[in-house]
Amino acid sequence: MVRAREIATVVPDDPGGHPAGHSAVGDLRGPRLLNDSDGLKAAIHDIARAHGFDVAGIVRPDALGEAKRHLAAFLAAGAQGDMHWMEDAERRGDPRVLWPDVRSIVMLGVNYGPDEDPLTILSERTRGAISVYARGDDYHDVIKPRLKAVARALIARASGDVKVFVDTAAVMEKPLAAASGLGWQGKHTNLVSREFGSWLFLGAIFITLELPPDEPERDHCGTCRACLDICPTEAFPAPYRLDARRCISYLTIEHKGPIPHELRPRMGNRIYGCDDCLAVCPWNKFAQRGREVKLSARAALTAPRLADLVRLDDRAFRALFAKTTIKRTGRDRFVRNVLIGIGNSGDMALASEAERLVSDPAPVVRGAAIWALGRLAPQRLAALAAQHRAAEADAAVADEWAVALGEATA
Ligand code: B12
Ligand code: SF4
Numbered sequence: 071m072v073r074a075r076e077i078a079t080v081v082p083d084d085p086g087g088h089p090a091g092h093s094a095v096g097d098l099r100g101p102r103l104l105n106d107s108d109g110l111k112a113a114i115h116d117i118a119r120a121h122g123f124d125v126a127g128i129v130r131p132d133a134l135g136e137a138k139r140h141l142a143a144f145l146a147a148g149a150q151g152d153m154h155w156m157e158d159a160e161r162r163g164d165p166r167v168l169w170p171d172v173r174s175i176v177m178l179g180v181n182y183g184p185d186e187d188p189l190t191i192l193s194e195r196t197r198g199a200i201s202v203y204a205r206g207d208d209y210h211d212v213i214k215p216r217l218k219a220v221a222r223a224l225i226a227r228a229s230g231d232v233k234v235f236v237d238t239a240a241v242m243e244k245p246l247a248a249a250s251g252l253g254w255q256g257k258h259t260n261l262v263s264r265e266f267g268s269w270l271f272l273g274a275i276f277i278t279l280e281l282p283p284d285e286p287e288r289d290h291c292g293t294c295r296a297c298l299d300i301c302p303t304e305a306f307p308a309p310y311r312l313d314a315r316r317c318i319s320y321l322t323i324e325h326k327g328p329i330p331h332e333l334r335p336r337m338g339n340r341i342y343g344c345d346d347c348l349a350v351c352p353w354n355k356f357a358q359r360g361r362e363v364k365l366s367a368r369a370a371l372t373a374p375r376l377a378d379l380v381r382l383d384d385r386a387f388r389a390l391f392a393k394t395t396i397k398r399t400g401r402d403r404f405v406r407n408v409l410i411g412i413g414n415s416g417d418m419a420l421a422s423e424a425e426r427l428v429s430d431p432a433p434v435v436r437g438a439a440i441w442a443l444g445r446l447a448p449q450r451l452a453a454l455a456a457q458h459r460a461a462e463a464d465a466a467v468a469d470e471w472a473v474a475l476g477e478a479t480a
């Protein structure tokens with residue numbers, strides 16, 4: 071039995087990357103030489119399963135194919151918005167640039183299939199829709215130790231160096247997962263699994279050993295375009311291509327400033343992420359409920375009342391979202407999202423909540439409150455203008471006043 075000599079967490083190379091703010095990179099070393107790569111490959115599936123992964127596949131680091139070119143086109147179009155950490159196409163587009171010693175990549179997936187249809191909550195307009203992936207414990211924190219455990223088990227059987235990644239590092243997890251046979255990238259760009267539908271979290275183990283790769287999965291989308299048609303913000307300029315700047319997931323999680331006016335009414339009550347394109351996929355008929363309790367939805371996050379969420383101060387926000395991925399957006403951006411939901415709710419009882427936040431210390435909250443109140447009760451907003459508008463020092467909030475009072479267009 072060989073013990074890891076080193077397990078180090080190094081370099082979050084996508085600071086602020088999606089959806090949580092840290093990457094997991096560990097170096098694990100073991101001195102024993104491997105002489106049975108087929109045996110190790112067979113063992114990987116058992117080890118992965120024993121550590122809570124539902125699927126595993128092996129891919130060569132040069133298997134990204136067209137993905138690098140597609141990434142370059144994505145970046146050239148500016149589709150990454152203000153996710154500037156994505157702009158290193160050389161490293162992101164080739165795992166060998168990230169780590170020249172890598173010879174094989176083990177791609178792993180954890181099923182987080184929901185208990186119920188995530189589209190149902192969208193008709194409950196006074197409640198917030200939090201996307202399925204964010205309703206339980208932060209998946210990075212759940213998956214990272216497991217990746218390390220699998221890596222440890224691997225080097226106990228073989229020599230080699232290993233690094234583990236779950237999101238946020240400059241690794242193109244979806245095309246690698248597709249090339250390793252875990253599924254295919256659907257027209258919504260996410261990985262679709264024949265076994266688990268849309269609901270797989272992905273992680274990667276880079277290893278210095280040559281392992282026999284698995285066969286890639288082929289595309290099973292056919293003529294279907296359900297995910298493209300359901301998108302409320304028309305975020306797909308073409309099948310297999312996403313403009314993140316229009317995606318509600320980007321707008322509610324990654325984007326720091328005011329949300330573009332044109333897209334606000336289309337967001338409905340989606341206050342953190344969006345599952346529409348995932349949930350509508352017909353391949354979900356094979357989906358199964360996730361087996362990891364930590365990833366399953368907390369009762370408080372399945373259909374929370376907008377009236378409660380909009381009252382969160384910093385402390386209450388951190389308490390409610392402790393150990394979730396939501397905590398990293400911070401109270402201000404989260405309340406901004408809730409106010410968009412309130413503006414879309416049509417519920418006059420929520421107007422007083424927006425009214426109160428017109429004087430919030432955070433500009434991004436004030437701006438969204440002005441918009442929400444303008445939607446629900448324009449006369450009340452006009453009455454408040456005399457009191458608040460002249461003293462407004464923030465240019466973006468001053469613009470919100472002008473737009474909400476009909477003096478300017480967005
Ligand atoms: C940046 C990012 C985002 C951004 C941009 C998403 C995107 N599609 O690029 C935003 C914030 C919008 C986002 C949203 C979501 N994300 Co995200 N995100 C990432 C991240 C960090 C990088 C993705 C990336 O490299 N994008 C760049 C683009 C260019 O690459 P791509 O998506 O693979 O695009 C391919 C296609 O566009 C295709 N293509 C492009 N042009 C053309 C042309 C033709 C002709 C063809 C055939 C193909 C083609 O080739 C590209 C390369 O393979 C990954 C983690 C990671 N490190 O990989 C997680 C990740 C993709 N996200 C994930 C999740 C869960 C989500 C959400 C579902 C969360 C939610 N519920 O709100 C949504 C889904 C939205 C959607 N429809 O994609 C999971 C997806 C798991 C899975 N089963 O696929 C990942 C893998 C995280 C993880 N470790 O589990 N995300
Ligand atoms: S996550 Fe929602 S907004 Fe983003 S592409 Fe999918 S359906 Fe559109």
Ligand code: SF4
Binds near residue numbers: 255291
């Ligand atoms: S909804 Fe249809 S087009 Fe979209 S990923 Fe699923 S099968 Fe492919």
